[in-house]
Amino acid sequence: MSLDWPTDRIDYEPIHGRKPLPLPEGRKVVVWPCINVENWVIDAPMPRTVVNPPGGVAKSVPDIPNWAWHEYGQRVGFWRLKRIFDDFGVSGTLVLNGTVCDAYPQIVDASLESGWDLCGHGWIQRALPAVEDQEDMIHRVFNRLKEYSGKPPKGWLGPALAETHDTVDWLHDAGFEYVADWVLDDQPVDLRVKGGTLVGLPYTQELNDLAMQLIQGHRAQEYGDRAIREFDQLIEDATAVPGSTRIMCFTLHPYIMGVPHRAREIRRILEHVCNRDDTFVWTGEEILDWYKTVR
DSSP states (O other): OOTTTTTTTOOOOOSTTOOOOOOGGGOOEEEEEEEEEOOOOTTSOOSSOSSOOOTTOOOOSSOHHHHHHHHHIIIIIHHHHHHHHHHHTOOOEEEEOTTHHHHOHHHHHHHHHTTOEEEEOOSSSOOGGGOTTHHHHHHHHHHHHHHHHSSOOOEEOOGGGOOOTTHHHHHHHHTOOEEOOOOOOSSOEEEEETTEEEEEOOOOSTTBHIIIIIISOOOHHHHHHHHHHHHHHHHHHHHHSTTOOEEEEEEEOTTTTTSHHHHHHHHHHHHHHSSOTTEEEOOHHHHHHHHHHHO
């Protein structure tokens, strides 16, 4: 790996003084909701845990309590969140493992029927450096999502945002047009890859329910509070410099924000950002299509 990586992929360009990226209708901010739906295979250690085994007992496989904790999100939590999005008439991006099409087809169908886009997220929930043939896996995900939905997927988010040096080249070669792993800006960026350019869309670390609820241990209300504070600041930033569009992503896992005591925070966020004349709520594909016309 070159010591110049990642600068061989992207130049440093401060947001001050950039070329304008105007939105239609003079709007200022795009809100991008991402809902991550993963397939945790029962015959392997769980990607994350909410409970530990009793003292002196090694982790077991199958790990029923932790698998069931996640499975609640697919059976109940997703549908609770989906109803909230439907109430506001907005769509999000379904970030999914390729095998979700087979394990949870009703979730994929409901998302597609509501105009959500699909974003590849590995084959099963496993970080890319642990995948034996990463290039083959990326192509399998692209082909499965294309086969299931009838159209090529545009986006990719690596499980745990993990990559190796060649990942973006393989993503571009497979047919993906945007990647969300490079969380380093409030605007889309261009990544140099073999044979062209891959767009980096601004995903989020700070408005990720996994980090906030499970790692940082915040109360559910902090998720809504932080999202509203971030949105208001981005509106202020974009207003100060005409054409300085900002993207605000917030990401949800149905087994985290889809539980009863947290879901109302998503309604509070959408109440704040929807039905405004300075904001769009878009999917990743919509953000990509707009960016390609103004960059």
